[in-house]
Amino acid sequence: MPRSARHRFAEHTGEVQLELAAPSCEELFAEAGRALAELMLGEVPGPGASAPARAVEVHARDRAALLVGWLNELIYLSETSKEVFTRLEVERVDETGVWARVAGVAPEVLKTAVKAATLHGVSVEPSEGGWRASVVLDV
Amino acid sequence: MASVATRISDVLYEVPKDARRGMHVPARIVADAELMAQIEHDRSIEQLLNVATLPGVWGRVVGMPDMHEGYGFPVGGVAATLAPDGVISPGGIGFDINCGVRLLASRLTRAEVSGVLEPFVHELSRSIPTGYGRHGRLSLTDEELDRVLEGGCEHVIGALGLGVPEDLERIESRGRLPGADARKVSPRAKERGRDQLGTLGGGNHFLEVQEVETVLDAGAARALGLFEGQLTVLIHTGSRGLGHQVCTDAVRTMDASLSSHGITLPDRQLACAPLSSPEGQDYFGAMCAAANFAWANRQVLTHRVRAVADRVLPRRGEPGLELVYDVAHNIAKLEEHAGRRLCIHRKGATRAFGPGHPELPARYREVGQPVFIPGSMGTRTFVLVGAPASEDISFASCCHGAGRALSRHAAKRQVEGHVLRKELEAQGIVVRCPSNAELAEEAPVAYKDVSRVVDVVVRAGIARAVARLRPWGVLKG
Numbered sequence: 001m002p003r004s005a006r007h008r009f010a011e012h013t014g015e016v017q018l019e020l021a022a023p024s025c026e027e028l029f030a031e032a033g034r035a036l037a038e039l040m041l042g043e044v045p046g047p048g049a050s051a052p053a054r055a056v057e058v059h060a061r062d063r064a065a066l067l068v069g070w071l072n073e074l075i076y077l078s079e080t081s082k083e084v085f086t087r088l089e090v091e092r093v094d095e096t097g098v099w100a101r102v103a104g105v106a107p108e109v110l111k112t113a114v115k116a117a118t119l120h121g122v123s124v125e126p127s128e129g130g131w132r133a134s135v136v137l138d139v
Numbered sequence: 140m141a142s143v144a145t146r147i148s149d150v151l152y153e154v155p156k157d158a159r160r161g162m163h164v165p166a167r168i169v170a171d172a173e174l175m176a177q178i179e180h181d182r183s184i185e186q187l188l189n190v191a192t193l194p195g196v197w198g199r200v201v202g203m204p205d206m207h208e209g210y211g212f213p214v215g216g217v218a219a220t221l222a223p224d225g226v227i228s229p230g231g232i233g234f235d236i237n238c239g240v241r242l243l244a245s246r247l248t249r250a251e252v253s254g255v256l257e258p259f260v261h262e263l264s265r266s267i268p269t270g271y272g273r274h275g276r277l278s279l280t281d282e283e284l285d286r287v288l289e290g291g292c293e294h295v296i297g298a299l300g301l302g303v304p305e306d307l308e309r310i311e312s313r314g315r316l317p318g319a320d321a322r323k324v325s326p327r328a329k330e331r332g333r334d335q336l337g338t339l340g341g342g343n344h345f346l347e348v349q350e351v352e353t354v355l356d357a358g359a360a361r362a363l364g365l366f367e368g369q370l371t372v373l374i375h376t377g378s379r380g381l382g383h384q385v386c387t388d389a390v391r392t393m394d395a396s397l398s399s400h401g402i403t404l405p406d407r408q409l410a411c412a413p414l415s416s417p418e419g420q421d422y423f424g425a426m427c428a429a430a431n432f433a434w435a436n437r438q439v440l441t442h443r444v445r446a447v448a449d450r451v452l453p454r455r456g457e458p459g460l461e462l463v464y465d466v467a468h469n470i471a472k473l474e475e476h477a478g479r480r481l482c483i484h485r486k487g488a489t490r491a492f493g494p495g496h497p498e499l500p501a502r503y504r505e506v507g508q509p510v511f512i513p514g515s516m517g518t519r520t521f522v523l524v525g526a527p528a529s530e531d532i533s534f535a536s537c538c539h540g541a542g543r544a545l546s547r548h549a550a551k552r553q554v555e556g557h558v559l560r561k562e563l564e565a566q567g568i569v570v571r572c573p574s575n576a577e578l579a580e581e582a583p584v585a586y587k588d589v590s591r592v593v594d595v596v597v598r599a600g601i602a603r604a605v606a607r608l609r610p611w612g613v614l615k616g
Binding site for chain 2: 009011012013014015016042060064065069072076080109110112113115116118119120121122136138139
């Protein structure tokens with residue numbers, strides 16, 4: 001089992017491929033949100049956000065589409081509220097739903113424009129007692 | 140994948156439709172041996188063959204010489220589906236609906252403005268919002284936004300006065316797709332786009348101040364109003380967050396409706412629906428509206444550039460910056476080819492009608508449709524015109540850029556942003572980009588050789604080369 005949640009950005013010619021691993025599916029989704037924030041800010045997010053207060057709830061037809069939907073929800077909220085969500089508490093994830101609370105910072109400039117998360121080759125699956133996932137982001 | 144493609148001429152490869160199970164049509168790739176080797180470096184051919192399995196795909200799928208791996212469709216891919224029941228696939232257009240390029244030309248030479256070039260670029264950077272999520276000066280009400288979505292440039296020029304009537308015929312489809320239906324654009328998409336009209340955005344979007352360095356075809360250059368030494372401005376951007384959300388919404392809806400249409404796909408991001416289905420019609424109406432928003436965006440930016448030019452550049456009593464043409468490179472359009480009504484998906488590819496096409500304005504009917512091929516930041520841009528063979532080879536389509544060769548990470552490993560900035564400045568190029576890292580991601584080394592890409596489409600007979608433009612100022616999000 002992965003002892004803690006982690007992510008890496010893998011090589012992709014045109015876009016960004018995000019690979020994730022975590023001990024639980026909730027931590028996996030939270031890590032996906034943190035990776036998105038890192039990509040947008042260009043650095044590992046520091047402290048600064050207040051306690052997560054904004055409730056976010058997303059539903060989709062399966063767990064892979066749910067990860068894409070969750071990231072797209074954060075992208076939409078980010079663009080319309082001009083925030084990057086650096087603190088994420090994912091309370092529950094099941095096969096078709098995610099419930100979370102998030103808080104963000106409002107940077108002057110964003111480093112990377114993330115247009116959307118895609119269904120291209122997306123996977124979310126149990127692995128070695130934990131969870132792992134892969135998703136391509138259009139940047 | 141190399142073994143499945145057969146070389147059929149110096150600049151064309153073909154993959155027969157029996158190369159892989161499920162393909163309905165063959166694939167054709169416009170490339171020479173060197174570009175083909177680069178194309179085979181990633182999964183773009185596999186992605187092109189996936190597109191050849193879509194229901195209703197017709198004729199052939201086509202890969203351009205700048206093709207590279209995308210998500211679902213390759214970037215630099217063209218696919219036709221038979222209307223009305225063939226599919227429309229949002230992934231075949233992309234998230235940045237009607238990302239495109241427009242070229243403005245002055246009557247001044249670069250030499251005449253050399254003393255004010257830096258202030259010109261600086262004032263442009265102050266006047267034009269760049270970067271992700273940055274808002275513009277226009278914040279539209281629901282009613283105003285709907286009028287932009289359905290009226291496109293006709294509304295922005297006619298009702299808002301941001302441009303001159305002569306601009307309209309120099310924009311693909313006069314900057315307005317009649318299929319647009321603002322009611323099909325979700326409230327979320329409208330919320331994302333509401334304050335983004337007149338903004339450049341981030342990523343690979345940019346604005347360049349350039350000089351016509353070399354005229355390659357004197358007659359065609361004359362028809363386009365271009366001459367050596369001339370100052371030009373190139374604008375590359377699209378439909379911003381509004382278009383991204385239209386695509387996000389449609390992929391989600393169509394992914395859920397696949398089974399009801401009996402469609403199975405090799406890649407979920409190819410999510411699609413018959414054009415005639417409710418899902419297909421809803422997306423088509425929203426996509427056309429987002430395309431109109433993108434044309435309106437480039438028009439508002441043009442208005443801002445003209446205002447800065449009027450303030451900063453010398454005037455000689457002539458019109459300031461004239462629009463040469465505006466061409467989309469992420470779009471689906473209903474067109475007639477080979478006597479059939481087809482839905483042409485162009486993902487990272489531009490329309491390139493040859494001479495005589497009835498949709499071209501009188502001004503360009505004899506010469507062919509202008510096409511612009513920007514290189515990477517700081518390198519040359521090529522001006523082309525569509526040529527007759529484009530109809531048979533590529534559904535009248537051409538390449539859209541140099542095409543990425545390296546991932547953003549790989550580019551950053553090879554190039555340091557601050558070094559690149561100094562190199563560009565040493566060439567006399569004024570750079571306005573807040574982030575060195577983002578500068579490095581778009582470094583010339585990350586892209587294929589634009590000259591080779593252009594040489595291949597010219598040799599294939601898809602287009603004629605008209606002029607080469609050299610950058611003097613770069614404004615990047």
